[in-house]
Amino acid sequence: MIMIEKEKPLPEKGELLIKVKAAGVNRTDTLTRQNPSLEKPYPILGIEVSGIVEENHSSISRLKPGTRVAGLVNHGGYAEYVTMPADRAMVIPESLTMTEAVAIPEVFLTAYQTMYWLGELKNKERILIHAGGSGVGTAAIQLAKQLSEAEVFTTAGQSKKLDFAKELGADHVINYKKENFEKIINEVTDGTGVDVILDFVGASYWEKNLASAAIDSRWVLIGTLGGSEVDDFSIGSIMGKRLSLKGTVLTPRSDAYKAKLTQEFIDRSMPLFEDGRLKPVIHSVVPFSEVKEAHRQMEDNENIGKIIIKITEE
């Protein structure tokens, strides 16, 4: 990564020009950085920011210059200025700082999208959330409890992550290095299994996830941290359990999709951030000059919750 001087980006119709205060670090940033086929001019990384509206070229009149907003951008978030489609901007509640607010968009929208739009989580259902200490994991645990009173099972490999998941409301925390999650789930649920699985792991948990799934359950595949090559997989239980297995990635979705998701999320969830029932989870705040350190932390899976880059002072 190199830091360069560039002109302010020019907002198009429907966009905001944002003076960036903070940017979130996401897996897609580290993957883009490592992409060997990238050529000059290198892109500006960063898909999520918080900041202050400087210009509003959209018809959403309440987003006046000076408004504090957070949201997803298509690229270029690691910068002092960025453009953002106005229909993705979340107005930041007074109770949150910009550094806190930038920890919301990517992980909470991903958790919301995968749990509700794909996982179709219903009130008081059971959900298995893998990687309970990750950004999306900590967001998903909170949403599942606060919006749906779900019974939450979560896995992680470190006891401090599991303790934290418990604080966020997880009902059953499982150390995957010491315990078999599918065995615990089947014991706790009398063999019924869970209704929704948020799977960041992929291949290495394949059969165990199948064994944990209830009849008519939804299994959402969001990551392949445990590899992507499954061998000797029997599809009989996909039919027998009437399973829905849904793969997804958020970043390449259309602008219209992200706008709709953002609006629904704002309506259902922002009031809960205002009253403190939902909380952004922050692992570290790193100055702009130390962006390499921020990426290192993510690549080493050190974090519980988000790694934030502070771009300019609030």
Added chain:
Amino acid sequence: MIMIEKEKPLPEKGELLIKVKAAGVNRTDTLTRQNPSLEKPYPILGIEVSGIVEENHSSISRLKPGTRVAGLVNHGGYAEYVTMPADRAMVIPESLTMTEAVAIPEVFLTAYQTMYWLGELKNKERILIHAGGSGVGTAAIQLAKQLSEAEVFTTAGQSKKLDFAKELGADHVINYKKENFEKIINEVTDGTGVDVILDFVGASYWEKNLASAAIDSRWVLIGTLGGSEVDDFSIGSIMGKRLSLKGTVLTPRSDAYKAKLTQEFIDRSMPLFEDGRLKPVIHSVVPFSEVKEAHRQMEDNENIGKIIIKITEE
């Protein structure tokens, strides 16, 4: 299979007593018959009948005694009398005989459920229907064309089945013994792929189905005629293509589910049977005394469309 004399079944509240005219043969019948763990008293096979309402113990007053109906029953269809939940009864249009009408419920409801409730087929989308000569395949081709103006790709292993699929409206017919369907689909669609796959085949087509699927497509797994053990399957494309893979079986679904499905199907499809745009597809009509022959035909995959057992004269 043996034929025995039994008392008429007693309808419960919400049920009809039906004097059976014809019963459809289904894969679940042959599988139940072959089940080595079955013990006496053996069940009466048969999950779909047409016949005349003899008693109505439900609140659906239009199903008066004498009404001609067809529909799914929970078991016991290969008999002179059977009980049927009244909310599963389809009133038979005058244009159809009872032998024709009994060819509708299982295959058309399965095709409807898998294409619309699970596959979420939208108007003018592309669909790949495997086993285009099967009961569900011939129903699915018709529904996809008549209800959704879909672009239909279908596969079969015999040219007479493919010719018939073409007559029913299939746009692209592919002999899987001579051609690679994924290659043809990618050529015809300029690499885009199909939006929905109805998959009766399972393991042996696994990678080919993945290669045929469009971004955001829905792949409905209804059968494993090609085996159920997949080896070396890469899940990356499930995420990259944002695929939904949905397993299903209709028979064990709840009564409420079948009732809702039946009512929606009646509303959307029965008018098209009345005016002849949808047609039951019948392979053979076998007398009750030759039920073994009916099962043999199904086990040998001889049929294009339904095998019907004539129980009593109309």
